Amino acid sequence: MASKLHQVQAKLLQASQFVTKHGSAYHKQLLEQNKQYIVDPPTAEKCNELAKQLFYTRLASIPGRTESFWKELDYVKNMWKHRHELKVEDAGIAALFGLECFAWFCAGEIIGRGFTFTGYYP
Template sequence: MASIASKLRQLQSKACQATQFASKHGEVYYKQMIEQNKEHIQEPATVETCNRLAKQLFYTRLASVPGRREAFRKEVDQVKQAWKNRKDVKVEELGVAALFGLECFAWYCAGEIVGRGFTFTGYKV
């Protein structure tokens, strides 16, 4: 129980440090970010403007679905064609495919570890 209390005190201390840092430097960072990105700001900043932009984003993304679906179909066709010609595949291409698969698996494992709270067993201490 003492180790949990010790970890809680450490966590509280780090939270206080983060809060102090944010309160000291947050306003400067905010002003700098706004200044650098002011061409993206819509005036007037009203609820109606925000709702209009949200609708524009949603329907623009929705309108892009057919193009993305077609691109996906082309990629699937390329994979099918590569599978048909698998006897002609070079060792270098197999190596790249193996490394890509390994990288995907590593990112999956990293995501699982992060999702469990950076534990390997699933139990938090």
């Protein structure tokens, strides 16, 4: 156990030395590559303004998203009405989608219980 701890400490020391040596250059390169996204002057007031713009822009996009949702729902209803014309590929895709939704639900439940599989808290 002590040898593993020593190995981990050595790796961490090596990683921190690498970051110390190359971190500044990486930071400068990253800022240079993405300078079109940087707002000048970078002040707290400008950050607050951008945050408000993002919030209200997303708020304004809700009607369009709602309209898209109802169109998708109408499409599903239409497919259900004409299910006798449904191809095997479409049914397979729908089954995989349902399975994926169920898997995400199960993963969320496990995460919500603190990564326990039984739900038992000792």
